[in-house]
Structures are given as structure tokens and as C-alpha cells.
Amino acid sequence: MRAIWKGAVSFGLVNVPVKLYSATESHDVSFRQVHAEDGGRIRYQRVCAIDGEEVPYADIAKGYETEDGEMVILTDDDMAQLPSTSSREIAVEKFVPSDQIDPMLFEKSYYLEPEKSGAKPYALLRQALLDADRMAVVTVALRQRTTIAVLRVRDDVIVLQTMMWPDEIRTPDFSIEPGEVKDTEVKMATMLVETLAGDFDPSEFEDDYAAAVETMVKTKIEGGEMKRTPTSTKSSGEVVDLLAALQRSVDAAKSGRRGNEESEESKDESSGTESKKTSAAKATKKAPAKKSAAKKAAAKKSTAKKSTAKKTAAKKAS
Incomplete structure (x- = not known):
């Protein structure tokens, strides 16, 4: 593990130099949003809701929305005026009975490791x-934000657990009507509780969903059901380059089409000449498809010459 914070616990006149480590990590299964056809990743752009234009990070500011829908823009200077602290002290305010802390207040857990001197x-x-x-x-x-937390002991290690502020705990806005409960029903419920009573052992529970996903993915891999997606290139913020690439593609397509048309025309012009050639001339190598204008003109004139001239031209072409 890597320490994410260093400081000291202070209670009274005692200071305990410590390092802070994250005590938990999420193993929740996460999926990527992809194009079902080819497996390509889905990208999202930062688009302004008013003008529809993509906004670069440099132009993004913090906004506070009021209850009536008005937006207050906060600049970096405004944020710098807010109360913040970089204190490296974990200050003990009081020691309270463990059962007085509502577990709903607990937020995130950290391990505290002492420095050698502490x-x-x-x-x-x-x-x-x-x-x-x-x-x-x-x-x-x-x-850079002050928060409340508690220190407690778990497996000989002091754990710091950050807490939510009291006003962050929501009050249920519904009421439960008390119903009539018979004594026999209470006894039966009590028997059920006693039947299922036991000590809590977290190792008895496992994430069946994550295991099922891993098994399914492994089966698909072994069956060759995968999408080999090519390495994607950046597209956002490169409109000019994209247009240029499209223009080059269009030009290349037009050039290829023009070349094919010229090739077809050349074949049509030479079809009459091919029918009049002798078997000896057919055995010779054909001239390249791309001829210069001068060679085409010479080829046309050669059709009007006598057979002896044709044979001479064929020999020269070979």
C-alpha cells in the first residue's frame, strides 16, 4: 500500500506521527459502453447546452445553481477565498462511547500506521x-477540507473513519402506521430470529455477481467471442484535420475512378487492333496500360500500315 497522507495525531500534549492508508477498495464489476457492431469505445464530448459547441477544459468554470435555476459562475479567485486548510494534524476533540456513533455517519475508512518515532x-x-x-x-x-472523523481500533490497528456532517443525513419523509401484532406472531418472529442467530463472519459471503461475470467473460474468450478493436485515434477537437482527411479521401477516390475510366477507354480503342493481330503478335508481351499520348497516336497510325509494317511495330514494342 502507498501512504496518501502524513501527519500526526494529537491528544493533550501527546503527538503521534502517522501515515494514512486507504483501508478499502471497490471490486465492483464495471463495464465499458461500446458500439455493439464493432466493439469501439463510446466517447463523450463536453458540449455547451446553449450554443451546442464543444468546450475545452481551459474554458470550463465552476457554477453554483440556485433554487430558482440561476447559475452563479465562480472563478479561481473566488475559490481561493474559500476557507481551506493544509494542516497535518489529527486533533482529538473528545472521547465518546462507541454506541453513540450512528453507523450511518461513517463514510470512508483509513489505516493509521505509526512512524518509528511514534x-x-x-x-x-x-x-x-x-x-x-x-x-x-x-x-x-x-x-484541503476539514472534516470530522473517529479513531477506533480494529485488529490492533487504529482506523480513522471519516464521517458525514449531521445535515447530510436525510430524514425519511414517510410514516409507518403501527399495525396490530399478536403475541403468537411476536413469539414466532422471535423463534425465527433465534434460529438464524449467529456470529458475523464476512468470509461466509461472496460476490456471486462478480464471479458470474468473470465466468461468462472467460467462456466467451475461450469460445473466440471477442471484438478485436483497432487502436482508436483522437477525434474531438480536431475538426480541421478530419475535414482535410475526408477531402484527401474524396480526391483519392475521384483519381482512382478517373484512372479506371481511362483504362476502359484504352481497352475499347485497342479492341479493333487486337482482333487483327496475328497469333505471333498475340504471343508477345502486352504494352503497359498507362501509355503516353504520343505512344497512343503511334499505335493508331500503325493500324493503317501494311502487314509487314505491323510485324515490325510489334517486334519493336516487344
Whole structure:
């Protein structure tokens, strides 16, 4: 693992130099959006909703939309005036009972590793949390924003878990009507709970969906059901180059068509001459298809000459 943050945990006059590591990673199956016909990746462009033009990154700003739909543009200078911090301190505010923290508040988890000089105070804080069965509520600056978090112990390692702000937890806007529950129904439900009671072991659960996707993909690969897509080239923001490439393609197509037409005309003009040639002349090599205008004129004049002249011309052409 690679440390994403370095700082120190401070409680009272004690500082614990630590490194921060991401404690979780997502193994969710992700798919690409592709063209079903050839497997090509689908690209998206940054297009302005007003003028329909593609917008380069340099011209993109942050906008805050008000409740009535108005848009307030925030410049880099505006963003620089907002409160931010680059503090490297995890400040312990208070120690609270573990059952007072609603799990809904937890957001992301990080491992804390002590620096060599902080190994002893790290062990001291870890043992104090275990003995008191409490969590440490802390404030910490991550990505230049101060957030609240808790410190707790998991498998002898102190874990920092960032928390959502209280106003980010939504209140349900529906009510549940209490129904009449009979005593026999409560007893039956209690029996069901006791039947399924047990200790939580995360290793007993697995992601069947991800495993099924991997199996399906492997089967398709073994069966040769794949799209060998060529390496794509950039197209966005290169309209001029694209038009030039299209123009070159059109010119090449026209040139090829013109060459074919000239070749057909040459064949038609020489068909009469070919019918009058002797078998000895047919055995000789044919002249190249692309003749100069002078050679074509000479070929036409040679048809009016006597047979002896024809044989001489044929020998020269060979």
C-alpha cells in the first residue's frame, strides 16, 4: 500500500506521527459502453447546452445553481477565498462511547500506521481506546477540507473513519402506521430470529455477481467471442484535420475512378487492333496500360500500315 497522507495525531500534549492508508477498495464489476457492431469505445464530448459547441477544459468554470435555476459562475479567485486548510494534524476533540456513533455517519475508512518515532504513543492511544471502549472524535484536513472523523481500533490497528456532517443525513419523509401484532406472531418472529442467530463472519459471503461475470467473460474468450478493436485515434477537437482527411479521401477516390475510366477507354480503342493481330503478335508481351499520348497516336497510325509494317511495330514494342 502507498501512504496518501502524513501527519500526526494529537491528544493533550501527546503527538503521534502517522501515515494514512486507504483501508478499502471497490471490486465492483464495471463495464465499458461500446458500439455493439464493432466493439469501439463510446466517447463523450463536453458540449455547451446553449450554443451546442464543444468546450475545452481551459474554458470550463465552476457554477453554483440556485433554487430558482440561476447559475452563479465562480472563478479561481473566488475559490481561493474559500476557507481551506493544509494542516497535518489529527486533533482529538473528545472521547465518546462507541454506541453513540450512528453507523450511518461513517463514510470512508483509513489505516493509521505509526512512524518509528511514534510507535510507543501509538500503542498507548490504542490501548486507551480499547480499555475505555470509546472512540476518539477528531477533526482532520483531507483534500484541503476539514472534516470530522473517529479513531477506533480494529485488529490492533487504529482506523480513522471519516464521517458525514449531521445535515447530510436525510430524514425519511414517510410514516409507518403501527399495525396490530399478536403475541403468537411476536413469539414466532422471535423463534425465527433465534434460529438464524449467529456470529458475523464476512468470509461466509461472496460476490456471486462478480464471479458470474468473470465466468461468462472467460467462456466467451475461450469460445473466440471477442471484438478485436483497432487502436482508436483522437477525434474531438480536431475538426480541421478530419475535414482535410475526408477531402484527401474524396480526391483519392475521384483519381482512382478517373484512372479506371481511362483504362476502359484504352481497352475499347485497342479492341479493333487486337482482333487483327496475328497469333505471333498475340504471343508477345502486352504494352503497359498507362501509355503516353504520343505512344497512343503511334499505335493508331500503325493500324493503317501494311502487314509487314505491323510485324515490325510489334517486334519493336516487344
